[in-house]
Amino acid sequence: MIGFAIVLLALWPAVASASSNVKHLDYASYSGYTQDNGVAFWKGIRFAAPPTGKLRFAGPQNPEIEFETQSALSHGNLCISTNKYPIPGNQSEDCLFLDVYSPANASDVPVFFWIQGGGFNADSNPDYDGTGLIQASGQNIAVVTFNYRVGPYGFLASEEVERAGSLNNGLKDIIKALEWVQKYIHIFGGDPDHVTLGGDSAGAGAITLLLSAFNSGDRVSNLFHAAVAESQSFGAQATVSESQFAYDNLTERTGCSNAINTFHCLRDLSLDVLQQENYNIPFPGASIAPLYMYSPTIDNELIPDYTYKLFSQDKFLKVPVIFGDDTNEGTIFAPYNTSTVDEADAFLQANFPTIKNKQLVEINSMYMSEPDNPVYPNAGEYWQGLANAYGEMRYICPGMYLSSAYNNDKQTAKANWNYHYAVTDDGAENSGYGTQHTIEVNAIWGPEYVSSPAPASYSTNNSAIIPVMQGYWTSFIRSYNPNTHRARGSPEWNTWGDESNRIYIRTGETKMETVPDAQSKRCKYLQSIAVTLDQ
Template identity: 30%
Template sequence: MLYNILAPLASTAAIFASLTHALPAPTQTEDKRVPTTTVVTAQGTVIGAVGVVENFAGIPFAQAPVGNLRLRPPQRLNTSYGTLDATGLGPACPQMFFSTGGDLFTSAIGSLTNLPLLQVATDQTEDCLTMRVQRPVGTKPDAKLPVLFWIFGGGFELGSPQMYDGAPLLSEAVPQGKPFILVSVNYRVGAFGFMGGKEVLADGAANLGLLDQRMGLEWVQDNIADFGGDPEKVTIWGESAGAMSVFDQMALYDGDNTYKGKKLFRAAIMNSGSLVPTDPVDCPRSQDIYDTVVREAGCTHASDTLQCLRETPYDKFLHAANSVPGILSYTSMALSYLPRPDGVALRQSPEILARDGKYAAVPMIIGNQEDEGTMFSLFQANVTTTAELVDYLWTNFFPALDRSVVAGLVATYDPSPAAGSPYNTGLLNAVYPQFKRLAAILGDMSFVMTRRIFLSHALSLHPDIPAWSYLSSFDYGTPVLGTVHASDVLQVYFSLVPNPLTNYMKSYYIDFVVDMDPNAGLDSAMRAWPRYEGQGGEMMQFWAGGRTNLLSDDFRNASYAYLKAHAEVLHL
């Protein structure tokens, strides 16, 4: 069975490898001979590198979260760093690339694929709370350019700004007469940023990664004008866990997105992610994860286990933190680490905050890849019958519920492989009997239908605030994976293969960042992107080669209705 899965996956990986090996080399390098530019801020002088764009990386915005500051909220950096060499790529926070308890199949996936989600960051260190700023060459301090604030994805387990070079996007904006500044925030991931458990909750150490992101947004307000940016024109943008973080930033403190009396952002872009219904920080699942990490770190008998984790040597703590299931494992999207309600910053589960209007409502672009769930359904080859599928979801995702609730969800999905994901591929790609059905369910409950649920609340509460939605199908026909989760990053961020679609998508995004309307610079070859309005509103569907069409957001309505009706119990 393992060979039957790996064989088609290998061919699929080869397709993606041919693309991702062509990822543009980072615009800036560690080579000190590159031309430099200087920006003076209140905390010191920052030296950046000049290439296709001007790059300033590794700018600290908080004290190093090391020693007794490990597993604590970020502490604002109030001291000068003098003259800072920011010509490199900056550090990455400690990563959970794969669980240290991963199996052979998980390791094979890591060696076969090279999507941004699966890339290993270099220069990993706990001293990682830094910003990366990229701007057009020659930007003046008084330019007052709009700002795009990027939050990377990676299942709340991995990722860093160094993986994402904004040069292709910035280079497209300048000729259009719409320059802007791209800012990327580094935040703690895995156990370092999203540890749960009653001990964490009592200590006020929950959702540290979200607090890192929030402090990064505050850094932009305090400093971006020195780089030529306008702090009143910030758009927050994220993909996957980054998109979920965008919603969380909208919903933190019941929607209070102000700092020093001003708004931290004016618009939002969410690629493949929005609200994620979750149980509290001290729920049984989180407590099990915490107890496992404590045991693996040798802290079980400590009088204060959380303090023991703070004092554990870095390598030992990292291994313990990564000893629990990772996103690319059998438990899949039942994540070990993710934002959870803590009653203080994230005060309730996100779907409740959305329903009650306790979020900062701003113009937004929000959408999905057609086959969001395929990547996360490669590890469950023993799931061969409907009963086994129900049991898999029940035991790994919703063990506190009555099994009948999970069975009801599964019943809304056609059991025929022809109906599953990757969609519209008939009986092909069924690498095990329930693969395509599971891929459909995981994609919907984690990404596609949560987007629709959020939009339904947003339109009901704020009908005058515009939203634009999309579904990407540009990798239709890719074996096994289809238009897989995270593939849009290759199109929009990296611009790997020049084609009309990439140019159109970048133009829509640039117009939205600058004018808060993706149609502001529409040319004759581009389709007008309608606002999402009403139940099952129209969304843009993107295909390879630049083809687009409008799609009514009413597919799989029975599954949507079930997920919405049970959103407050179907919690991770």
């Protein structure tokens, strides 16, 4: 009976009438909506089966067949975040949904596949609307956004999980969504042979993991053709054995430690009981909990080794790339009341548990110098120094390292760009937060198309930066080069090259710059210890 249904679905036309806007896939039909601006959308499309019941902690499976046409007018639920209890009403364990935005009557347009961030512990950039980007492209791209599992639902790791479940399920969800794009995006007018990855923070970190998923060969390399990573996150990566403590602690807290099969016990727990215990604990040897405890695990398959090491060994996919960061990457993460060097060091050790005392001494000498760090109202004396250190350790210096790795390859050196986003906002400047982590999403997507309120300046004095950013991004999506279709009057964006060139982006001041010597020196030290920090 099921096989007969599949045949019937496969025989349905790929595109229905414009008025109904129904798209027929071989497992379901989805009714979307065409806006007056010529951009159509389909929201809440299942790209995998609900990861619930026996599929908790399992790799993503194919979606189930739906015989009735599904409404695709609203977003699907987000995946459940760590440290969220009671569970918010818009979050669910049944969360593997995607949204498609495409010009009406599109045919073979380039595809932008967006991976949201959240430290692999939240879906923190949810439900972005692709309408603004599509309009900025002249109706010449399609946009796909989606959810993936996070926290223990996506990244629980232990010997038990490796044996009876699946590791790195959040990353496998991303691959599953990419496979969906390869199979179905043509039905929505997209070109599966022209897919550009985009993402910020952990989403950009996922991009670097996909780029270096060398052992997975064609499974990954055939899924995308270019990548733009914003504020790529390089947290500490653990092996399965190093992750065992989190599994053991979770089974203890949930009452599963005495079960005959602890994995089955965790898998079969009520969601309410499991989520009550879904919070961060300190890594072994640390005094405080990290910002993000669950993260991708070195599994000798998708993640064969530390990311820094893989790129140093030339084990990465050769595609056009953009990497880049914001001026003040660390300000939203460092505790605002950090008043002593010891407090700063405790935070760094919590998030990089293998850091050594001699490394902390060197980092303190580079970042905790009082004359260089202004103290803002109500901020601790060492907040700014800690923010600068964390921002360069986790985001800025890794991005520069990746650009240099691509420059070392003749094939990729000519398609390798880096940016420094430095758009200022008066409120953020006065508080010391500055050009904070991932703030550029407001300019790329348009302030009315993101899910969190944009700074007011993006609708006033910083509104001119929006066409500049959208011009570079949509040009890269369309042509794998940010210059081809850039906004009129925007400066040419030169490649990274041997001189460490990057574009400095600020309203009315956008230009090329060379990485300052002082920052380059700091980054060379941090890059030299990165593998010992498990990055």
